[in-house]
Amino acid sequence: MKLLTGNDLSSGDVVWWTGQSWSRHIGEAVDVGDRGDILAATEEAARRVNVPYVIDAQITPEGPRPAHIKDRIRALGPTVRPDLPLKPADPAAGSWVI
Amino acid sequence: MYKYDEYDASIVAARVEEFRDQVQRRLAGHLTEDQFKPLRLMNGLYLQLHAYMLRVAVPYGTLNGQQMHMLAHIARKYDRGYGHFTTRQNLQYNWIKLEDAPDILAELATVEMHAIQTSGNCIRNISSDQFAGAAADEITDPRPWAELLRQWSTFHPEFSYLPRKFKIAVIASDTDRAAMRLHDIGIQIVCNDAGALGARIYAGGGMGRTPMIAHLIKDFVPFADFVSYLEACLRVYNRHGRRDNIYKARIKILIHALGAEEYARQVEEEFHAVKALGIDPPQAEFDRIAAHFAPPPFEAGAPDTVDRSDPDFAVWLDQNVHAHKAPGYAVVTISLKPIGGIPGDASADQIDVMADLAARYSFDELRVTHAQNIVLPHVRKVDLYAVWSALREAGLAEANLDLISDIIACPGLDYCSLANARSIPLAQKISARFADPARQRDLGELKLKISGCINACGHHHAGHIGILGVDRKGTENYQLLLGGSGAEDVSLADITGPGFSEDGVVDAIERATDVYVRERTPGERFVDTYRRIGMAPFKEAIYG
Amino acid sequence: MVEFLRYRDDEAHDEPAVTLDSFFGQSNATAVRIESGEDVRALLPHLDRIALIEVSFPSFRDGRGYSTGRILREAGYQGELRAQGDVLVDQIPLMRRCGFDSFAPNAPVDADTLAAALDRYDFRYQAAADPIAPVWKRRHG
Numbered sequence: 001m002k003l004l005t006g007n008d009l010s011s012g013d014v015v016w017w018t019g020q021s022w023s024r025h026i027g028e029a030v031d032v033g034d035r036g037d038i039l040a041a042t043e044e045a046a047r048r049v050n051v052p053y054v055i056d057a058q059i060t061p062e063g064p065r066p067a068h069i070k071d072r073i074r075a076l077g078p079t080v081r082p083d084l085p086l087k088p089a090d091p092a093a094g095s096w097v098i
Numbered sequence: 099m100y101k102y103d104e105y106d107a108s109i110v111a112a113r114v115e116e117f118r119d120q121v122q123r124r125l126a127g128h129l130t131e132d133q134f135k136p137l138r139l140m141n142g143l144y145l146q147l148h149a150y151m152l153r154v155a156v157p158y159g160t161l162n163g164q165q166m167h168m169l170a171h172i173a174r175k176y177d178r179g180y181g182h183f184t185t186r187q188n189l190q191y192n193w194i195k196l197e198d199a200p201d202i203l204a205e206l207a208t209v210e211m212h213a214i215q216t217s218g219n220c221i222r223n224i225s226s227d228q229f230a231g232a233a234a235d236e237i238t239d240p241r242p243w244a245e246l247l248r249q250w251s252t253f254h255p256e257f258s259y260l261p262r263k264f265k266i267a268v269i270a271s272d273t274d275r276a277a278m279r280l281h282d283i284g285i286q287i288v289c290n291d292a293g294a295l296g297a298r299i300y301a302g303g304g305m306g307r308t309p310m311i312a313h314l315i316k317d318f319v320p321f322a323d324f325v326s327y328l329e330a331c332l333r334v335y336n337r338h339g340r341r342d343n344i345y346k347a348r349i350k351i352l353i354h355a356l357g358a359e360e361y362a363r364q365v366e367e368e369f370h371a372v373k374a375l376g377i378d379p380p381q382a383e384f385d386r387i388a389a390h391f392a393p394p395p396f397e398a399g400a401p402d403t404v405d406r407s408d409p410d411f412a413v414w415l416d417q418n419v420h421a422h423k424a425p426g427y428a429v430v431t432i433s434l435k436p437i438g439g440i441p442g443d444a445s446a447d448q449i450d451v452m453a454d455l456a457a458r459y460s461f462d463e464l465r466v467t468h469a470q471n472i473v474l475p476h477v478r479k480v481d482l483y484a485v486w487s488a489l490r491e492a493g494l495a496e497a498n499l500d501l502i503s504d505i506i507a508c509p510g511l512d513y514c515s516l517a518n519a520r521s522i523p524l525a526q527k528i529s530a531r532f533a534d535p536a537r538q539r540d541l542g543e544l545k546l547k548i549s550g551c552i553n554a555c556g557h558h559h560a561g562h563i564g565i566l567g568v569d570r571k572g573t574e575n576y577q578l579l580l581g582g583s584g585a586e587d588v589s590l591a592d593i594t595g596p597g598f599s600e601d602g603v604v605d606a607i608e609r610a611t612d613v614y615v616r617e618r619t620p621g622e623r624f625v626d627t628y629r630r631i632g633m634a635p636f637k638e639a640i641y642g
Numbered sequence: 643m644v645e646f647l648r649y650r651d652d653e654a655h656d657e658p659a660v661t662l663d664s665f666f667g668q669s670n671a672t673a674v675r676i677e678s679g680e681d682v683r684a685l686l687p688h689l690d691r692i693a694l695i696e697v698s699f700p701s702f703r704d705g706r707g708y709s710t711g712r713i714l715r716e717a718g719y720q721g722e723l724r725a726q727g728d729v730l731v732d733q734i735p736l737m738r739r740c741g742f743d744s745f746a747p748n749a750p751v752d753a754d755t756l757a758a759a760l761d762r763y764d765f766r767y768q769a770a771a772d773p774i775a776p777v778w779k780r781r782h783g
Contacts, residue, residue, distance in 0.1 A: 011149070255770045
């Protein structure tokens with residue numbers, strides 16, 4: 001599957017395209033198929049996202065998992081600060097990245 | 099240390115308002131990201147993996163307690179309670195909102211701080227010796243020269259859109275604690291036969307994907323010509339540096355292509371044109387700046403002995419405390435490298451503790467080192483035990499300066515959008531593997547430096563042991579290098595061979611240190627043994 | 643929005659600028675265009691017969707033109723010095739300091755933004771090609 005991601009222009013938060021809007025949670029991301037580039041251009045022009053780009057991901061029971069480690073770290077947060085990620089209570093989060 | 103006058107204050111205040119206006123225009127859509135990027139970078143604002151990152155300048159690594167407290171305050175109010183001290187003596191915040199950035203700059207300005215030119219293709223924050231003004235071996239304090247360059251380079255109209263970034267370091271002793279010759283321009287303040295101070299200029303050094311050691315291009319530039327000469331150096335680079343390929347745009351590539359002699363000749367020619375313009379500040383301006391760096395009122399007759407009866411304290415004393423030029427005083431380096439910790443990170447509470455210690459025990463002065471540690475430059479020897487006790491309470495008394503666990507590491511793929519591999523987890527594993535203090539001390543001075551990509555912010559080329567993280571088909575992979583140095587014995591490290599997994603590289607380092615322990619002669623450091631016996635025995639142990 | 647800016651009192655010069663090569667083959671040309679990367683010093687012996695020098699900025703990242711401007715002014719050039727190309731509003735104050743006194747940006751600039759940018763700083767640290775006294779001169783007279 002293909003996901004569209006970027007950072008929020010004002011806060012800088014990592015965001016994922018949910019089909020209607022942007023979410024900080026990758027679990028809410030949807031497959032953008034081949035519409036990613038068009039969506040990216042429209043959303044960036046409207047300043048609803050900054051530097052968006054399309055990535056490859058796999059569908060897993062836990063939700064979408066980006067193919068590249070860089071985007072998995074973006075989705076979770078720095079691996080060296082387990083207190084800071086979006087779901088700090090989840091002990092399995094670290095192994096999801098690697 | 100330097101205090102702003104009305105002119106400095108006015109310029110920094112205007113910069114805050116200029117950036118506030120630029121941010122507003124970006125948020126309102128009047129600037130595209132492509133247009134905004136160079137503007138925000140010239141104020142140290144990056145877009146990283148998780149958020150905006152703000153790099154605050156610590157000019158030549160010097161700051162006072164009030165400024166340090168401000169760094170802690172900003173970490174609490176606008177970030178997530180911590181900051182990261184960098185290999186260029188600055189501080190980075192990892193979780194900044196674009197909309198907050200102008201307010202942060204306004205708060206910094208209240209304590210004479212800023213983020214000017216901490217990124218971008220311009221002359222970056224000037225770095226220097228962290229022991230400046232305290233070192234027993236310096237011929238003068240290099241910081242007045244550095245402050246003069248800070249002012250000259252700030253918003254320089256000709257050199258704000260250079261081919262690439264430009265880094266300058268200034269030192270004033272034969273011991274190089276600032277990796278001076280790995281800078282675009284490295285300056286050593288020297289004394290000539292007539293007893294006058296001047297600048298010895300090296301150019302064309304740098305790390306990155308094509309590491310090079312700077313060449314001596316001018317033996318002595320008197321103060322009266324200092325700004326003109328640097329203006330000439332920069333103009334030749336601005337006009338002739340490559341702009342067709344970002345990877346070949348640094349001055350080192352130009353000087354490599356021209357040859358150092360030809361570059362020096364062109365600079366000389368340009369210097370003669372520039373010198374006539376009257377752009378050099380007068381001696382009175384140097385004297386005005388230098389007066390700010392007058393030595394603090396050291397107490398005469400401060401006792402020169404230290405009670406070593408606490409063995410833990412004695413270990414720290416031997417490892418983290420250096421000789422001071424004033425009798426009865428010492429230079430303390432606070433390690434930001436706890437075993438298993440994140441190199442260079444400090445919590446807001448720890449930053450406050452260091453600020454308070456500086457105010458109480460070090461004439462209110464602190465320094466940031468390029469090895470990502472903090473220095474209290476002027477501590478009375480009788481106060482060392484109290485300082486150590488307070489540091490220990492704050493988790494800041496690791497006695498590992500220049501040992502294998504005093505690791506330089508860039509933020510790597512945990513934070514940085516350019517990185518190919520994580521640096522920090524590897525640093526944590528290495529320091530855990532070599533955690534035994536006695537073993538570390540037996541291995542002696544061993545500078546280990548990790549970069550998470552080829553840009554080499556972690557100085558891996560200059561490590562006695564260097565590690566470069568690469569991306570091998572989507573998996574983190576680490577190349578091992580041996581034999582580099584960023585000090586006065588400057589050298590570039592050699593790659594051992596094929597790369598390793600994260601655990602594999604920790605094992606490989608252990609095998610390399612085993613070779614050292616087996617082969618060393620008395621008094622030899624790891625890098626000395628490597629230079630004497632060469633790569634082969636290490637390679638055999640690592641891959642054999 | 644402003645498409646052309648000129649900070650001179652004299653009559654605008656409307657002769658089209660010729661390339662550096664044709665300038666040397668054409669002894670009556672009085673306006674010349676310098677491409678980024680061309681060595682402006684070749685023009686220095688001829689400055690007294692030039693009324694307009696147009697310096698190309700092919701990309702806002704290409705800063706060679708700033709040196710070109712200063713070199714011309716340092717050599718005593720008094721004519722119009724025009725920055726043409728990818729010139730952004732935040733760059734115009736720097737270009738003014740390097741001696742440029744007219745601007746033909748690819749995209750029009752907002753007049754209010756420009757006015758604020760030009761008025762932003764009361765003091766400058768270093769001497770350049772404008773008459774502004776650097777801070778060190780103010781400090782020491």
